[in-house]
Amino acid sequence: MTKPAHRDEAALIAAGRRALAVEIEGLQAVGARIDASFAAACRIALACRGRIVVTGMGKSGHVASKIAATLASTGSPAFFLHPAEASHGDMGMITRDDVLLALSNSGETPEVVTLLPPVTRLGVPLIAMTGNPASTLARNAQVHLDVTVPTEACPLNLAPTASTTATLAMGDALAVALLEARGFTAEDFARSHPGGALGRRLLLRVEDVMSRDAAVPCVAPETTLADGLLEMSRKGLGMTVIADAAGFVVGIYTDGDLRRSLDRRLDLHTAMMRDVMTHPCKSIGARELAAEAVLLMERHRITALPVVDESGRLVGALNVHDLLRAGVM
Numbered sequence: 001m002t003k004p005a006h007r008d009e010a011a012l013i014a015a016g017r018r019a020l021a022v023e024i025e026g027l028q029a030v031g032a033r034i035d036a037s038f039a040a041a042c043r044i045a046l047a048c049r050g051r052i053v054v055t056g057m058g059k060s061g062h063v064a065s066k067i068a069a070t071l072a073s074t075g076s077p078a079f080f081l082h083p084a085e086a087s088h089g090d091m092g093m094i095t096r097d098d099v100l101l102a103l104s105n106s107g108e109t110p111e112v113v114t115l116l117p118p119v120t121r122l123g124v125p126l127i128a129m130t131g132n133p134a135s136t137l138a139r140n141a142q143v144h145l146d147v148t149v150p151t152e153a154c155p156l157n158l159a160p161t162a163s164t165t166a167t168l169a170m171g172d173a174l175a176v177a178l179l180e181a182r183g184f185t186a187e188d189f190a191r192s193h194p195g196g197a198l199g200r201r202l203l204l205r206v207e208d209v210m211s212r213d214a215a216v217p218c219v220a221p222e223t224t225l226a227d228g229l230l231e232m233s234r235k236g237l238g239m240t241v242i243a244d245a246a247g248f249v250v251g252i253y254t255d256g257d258l259r260r261s262l263d264r265r266l267d268l269h270t271a272m273m274r275d276v277m278t279h280p281c282k283s284i285g286a287r288e289l290a291a292e293a294v295l296l297m298e299r300h301r302i303t304a305l306p307v308v309d310e311s312g313r314l315v316g317a318l319n320v321h322d323l324l325r326a327g328v329m
Helices: 009-031 036-047 059-073 116-122 162-182 186-192 197-203 225-235 255-263 290-300 320-325
Strands: 052-056 078-081 099-104 126-130 143-146 239-243 249-254 304-308 314-319
Touching: 009 162, 036 126, 036 143, 036 162, 052 059, 059 078, 059 099, 059 162, 126 162, 225 239, 225 255, 239 314, 249 255, 249 304, 290 304, 290 320, 314 320
Parallel strands: 052 078, 052 099, 099 126, 126 143
Antiparallel strands: 239 249, 304 314
16 A cells, blocks of 8 residues: 555545535435335335344444434334354244345345355345346345445545435435325424433423422412411422412412512511512423423523423422433433
């Protein structure tokens, strides 16, 4: 190997831009082939009663693994099967209810082609993605998706670059088309990602993070300010809710209200909570998304909320720290 010549900044930038231009050209070529064959592949996948088994070797295997993950997270149960391992026992992971999605740029990858006879005996539908419509894999597939690109981004036209990008994009196109056909929603997506930020925003409800029962600071309107402050200190939420005898929320008193009370030089032992509370106050339902509580707090620049039922009775309390601990903010 010869020692590479030093290249200046402009030359490096130009090389990067040329590579991207070649990959864009490849994507445009593949995009023009989203046709009846693509629709047929979608119909096979939608009719699948099992899982979409995605396989490929080498760089195609890396792409296949990502496609399987994308399909699984968007409503189409799928997993990646290593073709070499399949020939040594893992073939048993494929059932008659499954669909096989096989990736090979040449369409002649030995480890993938070896799977054709057992897959045929099982009667498993085969969707192939190749860059060679005349290949063994393409000819044996129920549907062939042509991911041929004019050239690789590699200046030697050897390293899989534009071809792997095109194959990955075709997989994304398939996943998105299936997602739309299934009526997959953001809530469905969140259920597949319960540990992520999106999952928390779309699944976590106020009732999941609020304080409840004896942990809720609450006093009557006739309670003195001194006793109201004791309740705030005991419960540690930086607020207390003021509710009437029937449990309906009539106001709230927060740390900010305390500062304003001190500025007014009120007598803590004679002032009543009804005289110092904020009324009316913002509240939120227990079944509302925790993300809605975040928006409400940000919009009104507040840090705590009473949680109420459908009729307005107090059922809990929520402050900004609860939301931070839950990872919603």
